[in-house]
Amino acid sequence: EVQLVESGGDLVQPGGSLRLSCAASGFTFSTYWMSWVRQAPGKGLEWVANINQDGSAKYYVDSVKGRFTISRDNADNSLYLQMNSLRAEDSAVYYCARERAAADWGQGTLVTVSS
Amino acid sequence: DVVMTQSPLSLPVTLGQPASISCRSSQSLVHSDGNTYLNWFQQRPGQSPRRLIYKVSNRDSGVPDRFSGSGSGTDFTLKISRVEAEDVGVYYCMQGTHWPPLTFGGGTKVEIK
Numbered sequence: 001e002v003q004l005v006e007s008g009g010d011l012v013q014p015g016g017s018l019r020l021s022c023a024a025s026g027f028t029f030s031t032y033w034m035s036w037v038r039q040a041p042g043k044g045l046e047w048v049a050n051i052n053q054d055g056s057a058k059y060y061v062d063s064v065k066g067r068f069t070i071s072r073d074n075a076d077n078s079l080y081l082q083m084n085s086l087r088a089e090d091s092a093v094y095y096c097a098r099e100r101a102a103a104d105w106g107q108g109t110l111v112t113v114s115s
Numbered sequence: 116d117v118v119m120t121q122s123p124l125s126l127p128v129t130l131g132q133p134a135s136i137s138c139r140s141s142q143s144l145v146h147s148d149g150n151t152y153l154n155w156f157q158q159r160p161g162q163s164p165r166r167l168i169y170k171v172s173n174r175d176s177g178v179p180d181r182f183s184g185s186g187s188g189t190d191f192t193l194k195i196s197r198v199e200a201e202d203v204g205v206y207y208c209m210q211g212t213h214w215p216p217l218t219f220g221g222g223t224k225v226e227i228k
Contacts, residue, residue, distance in 0.1 A: 035217075037164075044205075044207065044219060044220075044221050044222045045156070045158075045164060045207055045209070045219045045222075046219065047209075047215075047216055047217040047218065047219065050215075050217070059214070059215040059216075060215070061215070061216045062216070095163060095164070100211055100214070100217065101152065101154055101166070101169055101209075101211050102154070102156070102164070102166055102209070103166055103169070103175070104166075105163040105164050105165065105166075106163065107163055108163055
């Protein structure tokens, strides 16, 4: 059974940083693209970033380019999202998802950016 | 960027009756490889999203056969043949043909009358 468990969400001040993690199990992690998708409170879904199998290709939504970095550790079956220069509009539940087509999702981790 | 437009925003349905959700894209979703990368997701209240349909009409494992996807080009539909109480939630379409960025529709809320 595929399991994705996010962690690292917290309350952070504007301009601050946070690193999200996603622990994957139940599938061969190193053979799949992975994605981060977010959902602001009461809003719809927004794709944030994805990364290919070996980490050599990374793509981002324009609003986070230069501030967020997606990465992965295939030896540890883990996906990461380093978030810098956080803004209020980055407040959301962040989900990790297996594949570009988001075949499986974690339970999400809440990031709140507020002073 | 490809804009995905869903309608209606809200869909009150009687239990046991059919429901239909429309998703339109601002450009054709036919990829150069011949596939059409249009997916549907269900998000029940308080839960994470779950993929129901991939590449227009392929049901994911464990998805009841009352859910079906159809369409082509820029016009797509998710149908529920007979709505059950557990189908309440918000449904999203997402395109994966022209990316980045991957883009979602705004969502359709299905509720019981």
